[in-house]
């Protein structure tokens with residue numbers, strides 16, 4: 001009987017504060033990990049498949065890649081010349097994970113593990129790819145309920161290079177789930193690695209995924225996307241790019257650099273989660289932006305105007321940190337007094353933020369809670385203003401006027417706490433933080449109000465994503481049969 005498959009999932013991300021700043025190790029960013037995940041399923045192939053690896057992404061056309069692994073003189077993962085397309089992200093993940101695993105468990109153990117070859121399936125939740133056309137073809141309105149009617153891991157009908165991505169960090173989540181599943185499969189890390197938040201094994205998977213992602217993208221970003229895929233929501237302070245500098249240009253041994261014991265990585269992961277009874281909402285806007293070109297322009301402006309930039313970066317950082325603190329304080333207020341917290345959320349769910357603190361008859365116990373929610377609103381608006389300033393000064397559409405108009409109409413709805421443009425901004429997405437009371441009656445639920453504005457919005461093509469915050473952290477081991485729709489796509 002063949003051994004059970006190894007399955008690891010990793011979440012997507014939304015950077016709600018710290019766009020551009022987080023590229024500098026001086027400034028942390030707030031990253032929320034999403035319920036939408038990438039899944040990698042690794043199985044033994046068969047006795048005739050020694051050293052052969054087949055990778056499939058069944059959501060796409062022409063997305064099967066075959067590789068041969070040679071272990072002498074060095075580990076090399078070579079593409080089968082018959083492959084219809086290349087997948088640099090997958091090949092680099094295979095090459096480096098097998099090479100690192102061989103350094104950890106020895107080349108003989110790897111030869112054993114590849115004796116029957118491997119079949120690997122990779123899929124991402126539907127939210128990673130735009131479902132606009134699917135909804136239109138099913139004649140469904142652009143609502144959360146319609147999204148729930150789409151088959152899990154639905155086919156996109158196109159090649160990977162043609163798919164419309166939604167900005168949730170598909171490549172970081174894919175690489176993290178793939179390298180983590182392989183490290184486990186080769187016993188380079190123990191299964192207990194994914195039971196703890198910052199275990200040695202999880203940190204090794206993080207360092208490897210960061211390195212592979214940089215290699216595949218051909219650039220070193222801040223790495224908040226990989227970090228969210230590994231650790232879940234947190235306040236992220238970037239790793240020192242110098243740590244992988246020599247490996248990026250050279251073939252030296254991987255373990256000395258990638259080991260969890262290598263303290264020169266220097267990244268920080270501090271706990272963060274959204275407050276109870278709130279929900280992040282994301283909309284995909286059908287007008288893309290090219291993140292690298294936005295980043296290039298903003299960084300150039302920063303280096304040409306270092307004094308002005310430093311003042312702006314520092315003041316934005318203070319607001320970013322204050323927002324993270326206000327949201328964390330709300331979680332503490334809930335723990336201290338869940339009853340007043342729950343009634344306060346229900347109360348503000350029916351009012352626009354401007355009215356939240358205006359009730360002279362507000363019960364005493366609710367006052368500090370309502371005022372902390374207002375503080376979160378105020379700070380998120382102040383952050384938007386500073387991001388617009390950054391955009392104006394650097395000549396980059398970080399929160400372009402079209403997005404400002406849409407965000408203003410959403411943020412002024414009853415029960416909406418705040419919002420902004422995620423990550424680098426641009427035209428492609430917005431995020432909102434909304435109250436999510438258990439029962440909003442007799443009023444409308446804030447989520448319904450937002451959905452309505454989005455579905456009726458005329459100036460931009462706005463489509464919701466079904467994501468909520470991932471409540472179970474970052475990368476995790478899964479049981480194939482327990483993930484709805486996964487067995488059906490694994491062959």
Ligand SMILES: Nc1ncnc2c1ncn2[C@@H]1O[C@H](COP(=O)(O)OP(=O)(O)OP(=O)(O)O)[C@@H](O)[C@H]1O
Nearest residue numbers: 057087089122124165166167168169170171172174
């Ligand atoms: N389901 C998949 N199977 C295999 N490879 C994938 C899959 N999804 C994405 N990839 C890989 O990731 C690459 C896309 O990476 P890129 O860095 O352009 O996207 P991204 O910035 O992560 O996108 P987004 O944040 O919008 O999700 C693809 O070219 C492909 O190599």
Ligand SMILES: C[C@@](O)(CCOP(=O)(O)O)CC(=O)O
Nearest residue numbers: 019020221222223423424425
């Ligand atoms: C601009 C930047 O800070 C965030 C980019 O985020 P996103 O890919 O737009 O979600 C770049 C980075 O952190 O690597």
